[in-house]
Structure formats: structure tokens, C-alpha cells
Amino acid sequence: MPVVEAHDRIEPARIEAPAGELLDLVAEVSGRGSALGSRLHPRTADNLADLVRVMNTYYSNLIEGHHTRPREIERALKGIAENDERRDLLEAVAHVRLQTRIDADAAADMLPDPADLAFIRWLHREFYDGATLSMRTIKSPKRSFVMVPGEWRSLPEHDVEVGSHLPPSSGQVADFMAYFHRRFAFEPGPGDRLLAVGPGKAARILAMATAHHRFNYIHPFPDGNGRVSRLMSHAMAQKAGIGARGLWSVSRGLARGLDAGPEGREEYKRYMALADAPRQGERDGRGNLSLNALEVFATWFLKVCLDQIDFMAGLFDLDTLARRLERLVARSETLSPESLNLLLEALIRGEFERGEVVRITGMPERSARRVLKELTGQGLLASSTEKGPVSLRFPSDTLEVLFPKLYPEASI
Known part of the structure; x- marks a missing residue:
């Protein structure tokens, strides 16, 4: 049985x-x-x-x-x-x-x-x-x-x-x-x-x-x-x-x-x-x-x-993230110092319209758009549509600076 x-x-x-x-x-x-x-x-x-x-x-x-x-x-x-x-x-x-x-x-x-x-x-x-x-x-x-x-x-x-x-x-x-x-x-x-x-x-x-x-x-x-x-x-x-x-x-x-x-x-x-x-x-x-x-x-x-x-x-503490974004820009050989203003704006506001880059950076329009292009090119800012508002993103090549110890060091 x-x-x-x-x-x-x-x-x-x-x-x-x-x-x-x-x-x-x-x-x-x-x-x-x-x-x-x-x-x-x-x-x-x-x-x-x-x-x-x-x-x-x-x-x-x-x-x-x-x-x-x-x-x-x-x-x-x-x-x-x-x-x-x-x-x-x-x-x-x-x-x-x-x-x-x-x-x-x-x-x-x-x-x-x-x-x-x-x-x-x-x-x-x-x-x-x-x-x-x-x-x-x-x-x-x-x-x-x-x-x-x-x-x-x-x-x-x-x-x-x-x-x-x-x-x-x-x-x-x-x-x-x-x-x-x-x-x-x-x-x-x-x-x-x-x-x-x-x-x-x-x-x-x-x-x-x-x-x-x-x-x-x-x-x-x-x-x-x-x-x-x-x-x-x-x-x-x-x-x-x-x-x-x-x-x-x-x-x-x-x-x-x-x-x-x-x-x-x-x-x-x-x-x-x-x-x-x-x-x-x-x-x-x-x-x-x-x-x-x-x-x-x-x-x-x-x-x-x-x-x-x-x-x-x-x-994910807001102040900690802001400091690490600052460190990321300071260590970068390709990002302009003014890019930090755009990153912090996206961090605090969630997203912003592309037309706001002149006001946020305090730069002439052509220069401001160049800085935005740097950030979108590296995947730090992105949008769901080609001309839509941009928000902060976190590509894997930024993890060591932005989120230390998230992964074992050998895995990144």
C-alpha cells in the first residue's frame, strides 16, 4: 500500500x-x-x-x-x-x-x-x-x-x-x-x-x-x-x-x-x-x-x-547620491563640469524637458545641448521618446562610483 x-x-x-x-x-x-x-x-x-x-x-x-x-x-x-x-x-x-x-x-x-x-x-x-x-x-x-x-x-x-x-x-x-x-x-x-x-x-x-x-x-x-x-x-x-x-x-x-x-x-x-x-x-x-x-x-x-x-x-539616500554624482563627474575625462547641474536637476525633479538645459547649465544653447548630448551618449540621462523629457539612469559602468559594494568587485 x-x-x-x-x-x-x-x-x-x-x-x-x-x-x-x-x-x-x-x-x-x-x-x-x-x-x-x-x-x-x-x-x-x-x-x-x-x-x-x-x-x-x-x-x-x-x-x-x-x-x-x-x-x-x-x-x-x-x-x-x-x-x-x-x-x-x-x-x-x-x-x-x-x-x-x-x-x-x-x-x-x-x-x-x-x-x-x-x-x-x-x-x-x-x-x-x-x-x-x-x-x-x-x-x-x-x-x-x-x-x-x-x-x-x-x-x-x-x-x-x-x-x-x-x-x-x-x-x-x-x-x-x-x-x-x-x-x-x-x-x-x-x-x-x-x-x-x-x-x-x-x-x-x-x-x-x-x-x-x-x-x-x-x-x-x-x-x-x-x-x-x-x-x-x-x-x-x-x-x-x-x-x-x-x-x-x-x-x-x-x-x-x-x-x-x-x-x-x-x-x-x-x-x-x-x-x-x-x-x-x-x-x-x-x-x-x-x-x-x-x-x-x-x-x-x-x-x-x-x-x-x-x-x-x-x-539611495538623496544627499549621498548627489555627492556621488559629483564624484562621478569630477573623475570623468569626458563629461563637462556643467553636466553635474543636469544630473542633479534630474535627481531632484525626476525629469526635465530638453528645452530647459540652457537655464539649468547657465550656458549658451549650443554648449548646453552639447553637454546634454554627452550625458545621453553615456546613458546617464535618457528618455522614453526621442524628444521627450530626460531622467536619470544608472548604466553599469557607473556602478563602482555611484553604488559601491552593490556587487562583488570582480563581477563589474
């Missing part, structure tokens, strides 16, 4: 009564996440979010063992031929595209419930949209099959081991994910309100941490679970009101850990494995899994979030 797997095997799914350090962390993440970027013009914040999306996919790739440089990702976003050799760049483009959609939907108050099963399957399906046959082919010594994007594991050949963890068998995944939605729904249906997270901000922040683990514990797709879980966590941050218009990324923190040393990825794996632990006696909650281990994981996860929020707050 086959073993019957109960879908509440993921209990405790949430931490219902946080206390002490964990409770303090929820409050700090809530306050600082809501304040991040509040002094920035929305247009400038949106352009900085473009930079964060590239950074996010760089670190998400790094967690998967792929070392893609920011400049490679930038070039890939402008167009890349599909080929098996650059799987990492195809995945990077997909990640940026999906996070852009998440951020846009959040800004328009149209983001679906991140725990909704249709949304999660959509993430997986869209991530593999345009993927090569090789990317969708799962191979191991015991099995080989072509994955269908957006479909749960459902066949015996989909069964998998993740390190020392044995996820639910494929035939049980649909039931497990249905239970996952009931426990982590931000916008529950009438019959699920007692089990779900609901509208509370603190509860949503804490659920973001525990859902990240429990999703990966179920491992619902044959491949791509880590990427989908990080995109889901990003969506949960936005839905909880701490996404700050996309100005910070959980992926960077997960890839680096808290000490930012070379063992960052191992730190992530170690805490994920710890939260797999079964219940340890009568004082360790009432579920199948260890409540104490889940609290340790959630504490680490929220510390990572807080560390990244604080790091980005320092980078």
Missing part, C-alpha cells in the same frame, strides 16, 4: 505568536521598508528600481551557481539570440521581465495575492516562456523528461530528492499546494479566513519568511522552484507594503548571507535545511515540523531583509 501523505505535513506553516527578537524584527522591517526611498522623486525611484532588478537577477543567478556579470545582463535585456550556451542570460532576462511586471502591478494596486496558486503557476510558466528545449529537459541517472512550465509535479518520474530532504511525492503536490494557499493567502476566500494570513501588515511580513521555506519544502515544480520562491517573496514584500517601489531585493541578501563572506550561499542553504527539521518533543510546537527551527529561520530571513533595506537606504 502506498504511504498516504497528509498535506498538513508543512505545519507549523506560520508563526502565530511571535515574541522577543522576532517581533522586534517584524516592526523594524515594517518601518524601514515603508520609509525606503521616501525622499526620492518617484521617477528617480522607478529608474533606480530598474537597476535593482538587474542586481536581483544577478544574485538569483548566483544562488543557482551562475556567474553572470551586470553588463552581460544589460546587453541581454537589449536582445539576445536563444541558445543553450547562454541559459544563464535567458533566465536573467526572464527574471527581470517578471519582476518588472510584479513591481508595475504593485504600483498600480493590481498585484494578485502572491500565494494564489494561479499566480504561482503563472510565475513558473512565464519564467520559462521562450526557454529552449534543453532548459526544459530534466535529466538525472534515473530519469529524463521534458518539463511543462506552470504544471506541478504530478508523475512518478517527477519525484525528487533535494539534498537530504525528501519533498512530498508528485501525486500529492496539488493537495499540498492547495493547503499552502489556504495557510498563506493574503486575500482569503470566505471559507479560509481563519487559516489564512489576511490583511495585517505584521502577519504578512512574518508569513513572507515562513512561506519562502514551506514553498521550497513542497518543491512543487520539477525545476525552477528557487527562482519562483524568490519572485514570490518579492511579490509578498510588495503586497505587505514594504517593497519600496522595488528598491530592495531579498535575493542579494540570500546570496550573501549576513556576514557577506564567501559562504553566503551556504548560509542560505544551511538555514533552509535547518527549517526542514521534524518536531523535537512536546515543547516544539504541535505540527509535524519543528516550530523552534522555523522561528530560527524566520529570524535569519528577516535579518537578511532588514540588512538589505538598510544597505539600499544608504545607497
Whole structure:
């Protein structure tokens, strides 16, 4: 007889009564996440979010063992031929595209419930949209099959081991994910309100941490679970009101850990494995899994979030950005000193009309337009139309000056 797997095997799914350090962390993440970027013009914040999306996919790739440089990702976003050799760049483009959609939907108050099963399957399906046959082919010594994007594991050949963890068998995944939605729904249906997270901000922040683990514990797709879980966590941050218009990324923190040393990825794996632990006696909650281990994981996860929020707050502080723009112009061999006036104008106002360059620079029209051309030529100012207003941009060759330590030095 086959073993019957109960879908509440993921209990405790949430931490219902946080206390002490964990409770303090929820409050700090809530306050600082809501304040991040509040002094920035929305247009400038949106352009900085473009930079964060590239950074996010760089670190998400790094967690998967792929070392893609920011400049490679930038070039890939402008167009890349599909080929098996650059799987990492195809995945990077997909990640940026999906996070852009998440951020846009959040800004328009149209983001679906991140725990909704249709949304999660959509993430997986869209991530593999345009993927090569090789990317969708799962191979191991015991099995080989072509994955269908957006479909749960459902066949015996989909069964998998993740390190020392044995996820639910494929035939049980649909039931497990249905239970996952009931426990982590931000916008529950009438019959699920007692089990779900609901509208509370603190509860949503804490659920973001525990859902990240429990999703990966179920491992619902044959491949791509880590990427989908990080995109889901990003969506949960936005839905909880701490996404700050996309100005910070959980992926960077997960890839680096808290000490930012070379063992960052191992730190992530170690805490994920710890939260797999079964219940340890009568004082360790009432579920199948260890409540104490889940609290340790959630504490680490929220510390990572807080560390990244604080790091980005320092980078994106208005006065700090102004000083670094000044340093960038001073170090440049190609930019005129007057270009700083245009950069600062764009930083503070978000954008300005091209016809304003004479007033802003205090130069004759011909000279002022030459300075504008210098900046647009180097990608520091750009517009969505040929003659439209220009706003501040952040090309990868400026990152070392404008945003030190955003990436490991060797990657830039």
C-alpha cells in the first residue's frame, strides 16, 4: 500500500505568536521598508528600481551557481539570440521581465495575492516562456523528461530528492499546494479566513519568511522552484507594503548571507535545511515540523531583509547620491563640469524637458545641448521618446562610483 501523505505535513506553516527578537524584527522591517526611498522623486525611484532588478537577477543567478556579470545582463535585456550556451542570460532576462511586471502591478494596486496558486503557476510558466528545449529537459541517472512550465509535479518520474530532504511525492503536490494557499493567502476566500494570513501588515511580513521555506519544502515544480520562491517573496514584500517601489531585493541578501563572506550561499542553504527539521518533543510546537527551527529561520530571513533595506537606504539616500554624482563627474575625462547641474536637476525633479538645459547649465544653447548630448551618449540621462523629457539612469559602468559594494568587485 502506498504511504498516504497528509498535506498538513508543512505545519507549523506560520508563526502565530511571535515574541522577543522576532517581533522586534517584524516592526523594524515594517518601518524601514515603508520609509525606503521616501525622499526620492518617484521617477528617480522607478529608474533606480530598474537597476535593482538587474542586481536581483544577478544574485538569483548566483544562488543557482551562475556567474553572470551586470553588463552581460544589460546587453541581454537589449536582445539576445536563444541558445543553450547562454541559459544563464535567458533566465536573467526572464527574471527581470517578471519582476518588472510584479513591481508595475504593485504600483498600480493590481498585484494578485502572491500565494494564489494561479499566480504561482503563472510565475513558473512565464519564467520559462521562450526557454529552449534543453532548459526544459530534466535529466538525472534515473530519469529524463521534458518539463511543462506552470504544471506541478504530478508523475512518478517527477519525484525528487533535494539534498537530504525528501519533498512530498508528485501525486500529492496539488493537495499540498492547495493547503499552502489556504495557510498563506493574503486575500482569503470566505471559507479560509481563519487559516489564512489576511490583511495585517505584521502577519504578512512574518508569513513572507515562513512561506519562502514551506514553498521550497513542497518543491512543487520539477525545476525552477528557487527562482519562483524568490519572485514570490518579492511579490509578498510588495503586497505587505514594504517593497519600496522595488528598491530592495531579498535575493542579494540570500546570496550573501549576513556576514557577506564567501559562504553566503551556504548560509542560505544551511538555514533552509535547518527549517526542514521534524518536531523535537512536546515543547516544539504541535505540527509535524519543528516550530523552534522555523522561528530560527524566520529570524535569519528577516535579518537578511532588514540588512538589505538598510544597505539600499544608504545607497539611495538623496544627499549621498548627489555627492556621488559629483564624484562621478569630477573623475570623468569626458563629461563637462556643467553636466553635474543636469544630473542633479534630474535627481531632484525626476525629469526635465530638453528645452530647459540652457537655464539649468547657465550656458549658451549650443554648449548646453552639447553637454546634454554627452550625458545621453553615456546613458546617464535618457528618455522614453526621442524628444521627450530626460531622467536619470544608472548604466553599469557607473556602478563602482555611484553604488559601491552593490556587487562583488570582480563581477563589474
